[in-house]
Amino acid sequence: MNSSFALSLATFIYALASVFYIGSFAFKKQSLSKLGFMVLVLGFLSNTTGIILRWIESYQMGYGHAPFANMYESLVFFSWTVAILYIFVELKYKESIIGVFASPLVFLAIAYASLSPDISSKISPLIPALKSNWLIAHVITCFLGYAGFAVAFGFSLMYFIKPKTSGETSLFAKLPSWEMIDELTYQMVVFGFLFLTIGIITGAVWANSAWGKYWTWDPKETWSLITWLVYAIFMHLRMMKGWYGKNLAWVSILGFLAVLFTYFGVNYVLSGLHSYA
Amino acid sequence: MLEKTLKKENILKKNKTIPEQIWQFFCSVKLTVYTLVVLAVTSIIGTVILQNGTPPQYLNLYGQTVYNIIKIFNFDDMYQAWWFLALIVILCINIVVCSIERLSFTWKIIFPQKITFNPDRFRKLKNLETVQVNKDVRSLSNDYERFLSKKVGRVIKQEAQTSTVMYAEKGRWTRIGVYVVHASILLLLIGALIGSLFGFKAHLQLDEGQTSDTAFIAKKRLPIKLDFSIRCNDFDVKFYDTGAPEEFKSNLTIINNGNALFTRDIRVNHPLRYKGINIFQASYGTAQPDSVVIDMIRLSDKQVASKTLKIGEEIQLPDDQGMFKLEGFLPHFDFKGHNLGEAFVGRITPKDGAAFQIGLPVKFPTFDRMRKGAIAVVIKDFEQKHYTGLQITKDPGIWYVYSGFILLIIGCWITFFMSHQSYFIEVESSGDNDSTVSISGTTNRNNQGMKLKIQKIVTTLKDK
Numbered sequence A: 001m002n003s004s005f006a007l008s009l010a011t012f013i014y015a016l017a018s019v020f021y022i023g024s025f026a027f028k029k030q031s032l033s034k035l036g037f038m039v040l041v042l043g044f045l046s047n048t049t050g051i052i053l054r055w056i057e058s059y060q061m062g063y064g065h066a067p068f069a070n071m072y073e074s075l076v077f078f079s080w081t082v083a084i085l086y087i088f089v090e091l092k093y094k095e096s097i098i099g100v101f102a103s104p105l106v107f108l109a110i111a112y113a114s115l116s117p118d119i120s121s122k123i124s125p126l127i128p129a130l131k132s133n134w135l136i137a138h139v140i141t142c143f144l145g146y147a148g149f150a151v152a153f154g155f156s157l158m159y160f161i162k163p164k165t166s167g168e169t170s171l172f173a174k175l176p177s178w179e180m181i182d183e184l185t186y187q188m189v190v191f192g193f194l195f196l197t198i199g200i201i202t203g204a205v206w207a208n209s210a211w212g213k214y215w216t217w218d219p220k221e222t223w224s225l226i227t228w229l230v231y232a233i234f235m236h237l238r239m240m241k242g243w244y245g246k247n248l249a250w251v252s253i254l255g256f257l258a259v260l261f262t263y264f265g266v267n268y269v270l271s272g273l274h275s276y277a
Numbered sequence B: 001m002l003e004k005t006l007k008k009e010n011i012l013k014k015n016k017t018i019p020e021q022i023w024q025f026f027c028s029v030k031l032t033v034y035t036l037v038v039l040a041v042t043s044i045i046g047t048v049i050l051q052n053g054t055p056p057q058y059l060n061l062y063g064q065t066v067y068n069i070i071k072i073f074n075f076d077d078m079y080q081a082w083w084f085l086a087l088i089v090i091l092c093i094n095i096v097v098c099s100i101e102r103l104s105f106t107w108k109i110i111f112p113q114k115i116t117f118n119p120d121r122f123r124k125l126k127n128l129e130t131v132q133v134n135k136d137v138r139s140l141s142n143d144y145e146r147f148l149s150k151k152v153g154r155v156i157k158q159e160a161q162t163s164t165v166m167y168a169e170k171g172r173w174t175r176i177g178v179y180v181v182h183a184s185i186l187l188l189l190i191g192a193l194i195g196s197l198f199g200f201k202a203h204l205q206l207d208e209g210q211t212s213d214t215a216f217i218a219k220k221r222l223p224i225k226l227d228f229s230i231r232c233n234d235f236d237v238k239f240y241d242t243g244a245p246e247e248f249k250s251n252l253t254i255i256n257n258g259n260a261l262f263t264r265d266i267r268v269n270h271p272l273r274y275k276g277i278n279i280f281q282a283s284y285g286t287a288q289p290d291s292v293v294i295d296m297i298r299l300s301d302k303q304v305a306s307k308t309l310k311i312g313e314e315i316q317l318p319d320d321q322g323m324f325k326l327e328g329f330l331p332h333f334d335f336k337g338h339n340l341g342e343a344f345v346g347r348i349t350p351k352d353g354a355a356f357q358i359g360l361p362v363k364f365p366t367f368d369r370m371r372k373g374a375i376a377v378v379i380k381d382f383e384q385k386h387y388t389g390l391q392i393t394k395d396p397g398i399w400y401v402y403s404g405f406i407l408l409i410i411g412c413w414i415t416f417f418m419s420h421q422s423y424f425i426e427v428e429s430s431g432d433n434d435s436t437v438s439i440s441g442t443t444n445r446n447n448q449g450m451k452l453k454i455q456k457i458v459t460t461l462k463d464k
């Protein structure tokens, strides 16, 4: 088995998990979402195997670096972080139906990595500036942050789907209570915020050790700061101004758009030190 | 809660003086939110508009009208623009004023005179759970007291005839978390300010063998004289088989008053720090070599004469064709808009006639034949020599910034994952050997998490 096989397998299994979750939501079958969870865990294992194998393969090729060096690898890792975070949430809160809002994200990221013609899956050597242990700390923390925001985004959608008064016959009757949705979204934002904070900080410390400046206002840095500010606004609105429900969900959605722009937009639209590829 | 108390106080006082109004303006969280929104939105501008370019670049990209607007608002250097800095200053004042205003309240909560609790309040909580247990009140309350004091903290116990209430709490101090977050942001900004006032970021280019004590500020070409000199003894670059650079390093010697102090290699990501000055490996390139071997080819019969020359040296061309002077080296030779790479520049002074310049690109040995002179000059060989590009920085604010980083992480951790929690257990007799147990709790954040905790406690206690 090699890494590309394991990762293709993971893509396929994640697709299956999404289908089960969506099925359980559409047909109100709790058992399907239980199945979806088990399949998701399988996909996660395959995803993990793929990442480890790729790491080993890069050493065999003589490049020897952690698999976080280009767009392909970062998307694969993004799927991994969203998957592990969601698995943790489902185990902790025991609300399985909400997987319908998280599993498609896991699948889409890894599918985009393998299918997009712009993204090369080749293992390539690292330029000197990227050779640092800070790279690993920086990438892992940033992506845990992004994962938190992605799951928060998925949960925020529930505000727009769940009807105000849910009758027993409603398609959405199985969705968690409003308090639970609120709590879940908030917990995910908080998780994302903590890790984005650490991610920005490790990036700054790394930049300081590589270039002698912890902050240069390059587009990627600036956009990560903008993202950070949006979520800081989210928290102040919630805690100090008592915002809740749809209004706050909009802020969370806006924040996730900022995440997406930081992640993709900066690479494709703007230019700077960070552009991979 | 705090918000409401403050509002009430302010409403009572009708006629406010101007300083009071200013204080009030900076005390509002609305201001915080608005400022953060404006900062987030305007920050986008600098990622879209070219930063620190030259006027022709802007005119080329945006035209005269837009360039005028860019100039008015300093959008070409917007993160240093007066209005952007003003926003940051407003934010700082906002944090300071709000913290002063609230800290006295929070302080009283963190260090209360006496911890009291109101059982009725806990009985009405939404997360109250009630179970029946087949044991008497006395033994249950002893069990639970042990449980609470082990899991939470000191227990306050009130016993009545047929019932007992217990209360325990932990994490009062965690209410300080937000203040740590806000203080850390101030610390960061103070560090950044110190860095921009007393630090610098400069560039120094050294050929192998060259020594210098003067670097140049990147944008303004301002010279910065260091307390010591740096000599580049050697530069090395390694490539991957794909042709991309794998690693480059410079061997540097630090020299003070003519004494070589120490010698060290620096690589990308592995700088040298000395006397508060940081020296980073930033870039490299080909430097002007000391000597060059040229071929002089007689075009009529292809006969070659070779000669080793130093830069600046002038020699006689064969056949009495005049003089040739090797003037210098160009890393990027531009020929009719094409970059022909490394090249040398020479000057030919014919016996009779005006002197003229010729370009000798290294990669195109036949280039000088196009001139159709009697003798063509070709670069045969030269000793490859590099220059190293060093970034020289000084930042006396860095330790404030790093302390701010650490405090920010700790503060966020406390704020997000720790809370002030109070637990309440009531045991009431509901028969000879039966008791009704009610459990509830409060927290200053994460109510849903509290609910789950209460439910978990209920299952643990039932199993006892």
Ligand code: HEM
Residues within 6 Å of the ligand: A232, A235, A236, A239, A240, B002, B028, B029, B032, B036, B091, B092, B094, B095, B098, B099, B102, B178, B181, B182, B185, B411, B412, B415
């Ligand atoms: C970006 C710069 C920030 C500014 C200018 C700012 C400003 C403020 C201000 C003025 C208040 C109200 C006064 C107070 O209670 O001290 C406040 C409250 C608060 N801020 Fe921030 N803040 C910032 C960042 C953050 C961050 C990153 C967090 C995340 C941990 C945070 C968490 C909070 C919380 C939890 C409160 C409510 C305090 C309470 O419960 O009383 N703030 N902020």
